[in-house]
Structures are given as structure tokens and as C-alpha cells.
Amino acid sequence: MQAFTTHKGIVAPLDRSNVDTDAIIPKQYLKSVKRTGFGPTAFDDWRYLDPGEPGMDHSQRRKNPDFVLNQEPFDRATILLARENFGCGSSREHAVWALTDFGFRAVIAPSFADIFFNNSFKNGLLPIALKEEEVDAIFKAVAANPGLELEIDLPNQVVKAPDGSEYAFEIDSFRKHCLIEGLDDIALTLEHADKIKAYETAQMEKTPWLFNDLRGNVGG
Structure with a gap:
């Protein structure tokens, strides 16, 4: 598992509540248990205009231009920003695999579904729960400055914005240790x-x- 200490990256604003795991990775892609290769099908139904199936050349599919991860510079984002109850629905660990294979290192939201939250730590993805008003502030900052980068400092448990704003977050000490050391x-x-x-x-x-x-x- 890739260790996580500090990370700086572009923030992609997914302004939706209750994003479920079926939206993150649809059921037809759950046959593989290799943990890799799911990046091109992350958010498949929202990301493409035509249906997808395993084994397809996804680079040839028609992309939805209105979906945030198909837009510059968010297609290079490594931090996902969302609303409450992210990762709800089924317990599929593939949802976390899809996000990490896309390139995300962290997800910031006001709250997470429990199973998704636990699966994230086991796969090197850092779920950060911030207050709703703090998430709102980051959404507004990204809207004003697309391509905004945040710095996540896990040892000190803080998210740093370019304007000097800092957002502290809580994390279990054992999970923190495992992420920093890269231990699954x-x-x-x-x-x-x-x-x-x-x-x-x-x-x-x-x-x-x-x-x-x-x-x-x-x-x-």
C-alpha cells in the first residue's frame, strides 16, 4: 500500500450528496479482484455518454463534457471534494480501488458511509471529514479558482489552502500510523x-x- 504523509494536489469538486458505491464503480466491473485497472471506469455512468462493459477500450468511448472529471484541470485531480454521506450503498471495496486507480489520494466530505470509510484506510485512500461550512468554503474557493491545490499534512492532521486557511481533521491514531507507514x-x-x-x-x-x-x- 502506498504510504501517505503529505500530499498536494488539484481538487475536483463533485457537488453531490449521497454518492453511492454503484455510482463510483458500476456492478458490471466487479468481476476482477486485482485492485487495478478500475480508473477508466470510475463514475462510469456519469463520465460516459454510452454504456460500458468490461474489456472495452474506454479511451474510445464518448465522454460526458458536463461531468467534472472530464474537464480541465479536474481530470488531473488527486483530491476529491464531495458532500455528505459519500460512499453509501453496497460494501464493494472496488469503489475505493476505482478512486485510487483514477489517481485520488484523498476524499474530503462532511461525512462518509462507514464501510467505505473503513475500506479507504485499508487501500491508502485518506477520507477527511470536515465541517459542512468548511467544505462549503473549499467549494467556493475551487469555483473562484479552478485548479486550486490543497496540501494535506497527515502527521499534523491539517488541510492547508493557498490563502492560508487551515482545516484540522480527526483520525484514529492506529489508522494514521498505518497510512504513514503504508501498512495494509x-x-x-x-x-x-x-x-x-x-x-x-x-x-x-x-x-x-x-x-x-x-x-x-x-x-x-
């Missing part, structure tokens, strides 16, 4: 590989029959 669930487990191996060796000596395969061989 597998990496966290591997940090204890020596202890796991020692436990398995001890158990094999105590109860070798539990480690027999179908041919009667002892596993190792």
Missing part, C-alpha cells in the same frame, strides 16, 4: 512473521497430527 492488513500481519512461524513450529511439535496432509506427510 497483509503488511501488518507480516510484521509478526517471526512470531507466527515460531507459534506454528511449536504447535507442530505439540500436535503433529493437525499438520498432516492427505498423504500422511507433515506440513512445514
Whole structure:
């Protein structure tokens, strides 16, 4: 998982509430579990004028010129700005994969759906919950200056705007540690590989029959 310490990038304003995971990545793209390749189909129904299917050359599809991520400079954004209850709907982790594969490192909104919120941390995407009035202020700043860049300082838990405004945010200390160190669930487990191996060796000596395969061989 890509570590997150500080990040500066263009903000894309998605001025919608209750953006659900089916809108972020439609169901027809859920067959793959590779975590990559979902960027071209992020927000598929809003982004394109014609229906999409897996295996298509999405670069040849007609784009909706009214959708924000098809417009300069927002097509190069790495920070997504949205309204309340972002990521609601089904629990599909593919929604986070689609956002990260598009290039987003963080999403700023007043609130998030719980499962999406949890999935984000496991995949290196930082969900930042700010007060509604603070989100409003950022929307207005982006409208006045398209291409506005924000700086996110995770160690100090603050979002910095070019005009000097700063927006503090809360984050669980363990999740913060994992993001800064780039540790997903597998990496966290591997940090204890020596202890796991020692436990398995001890158990094999105590109860070798539990480690027999179908041919009667002892596993190792």
C-alpha cells in the first residue's frame, strides 16, 4: 500500500450528496479482484455518454463534457471534494480501488458511509471529514479558482489552502500510523512473521497430527 504523509494536489469538486458505491464503480466491473485497472471506469455512468462493459477500450468511448472529471484541470485531480454521506450503498471495496486507480489520494466530505470509510484506510485512500461550512468554503474557493491545490499534512492532521486557511481533521491514531507507514492488513500481519512461524513450529511439535496432509506427510 502506498504510504501517505503529505500530499498536494488539484481538487475536483463533485457537488453531490449521497454518492453511492454503484455510482463510483458500476456492478458490471466487479468481476476482477486485482485492485487495478478500475480508473477508466470510475463514475462510469456519469463520465460516459454510452454504456460500458468490461474489456472495452474506454479511451474510445464518448465522454460526458458536463461531468467534472472530464474537464480541465479536474481530470488531473488527486483530491476529491464531495458532500455528505459519500460512499453509501453496497460494501464493494472496488469503489475505493476505482478512486485510487483514477489517481485520488484523498476524499474530503462532511461525512462518509462507514464501510467505505473503513475500506479507504485499508487501500491508502485518506477520507477527511470536515465541517459542512468548511467544505462549503473549499467549494467556493475551487469555483473562484479552478485548479486550486490543497496540501494535506497527515502527521499534523491539517488541510492547508493557498490563502492560508487551515482545516484540522480527526483520525484514529492506529489508522494514521498505518497510512504513514503504508501498512495494509497483509503488511501488518507480516510484521509478526517471526512470531507466527515460531507459534506454528511449536504447535507442530505439540500436535503433529493437525499438520498432516492427505498423504500422511507433515506440513512445514
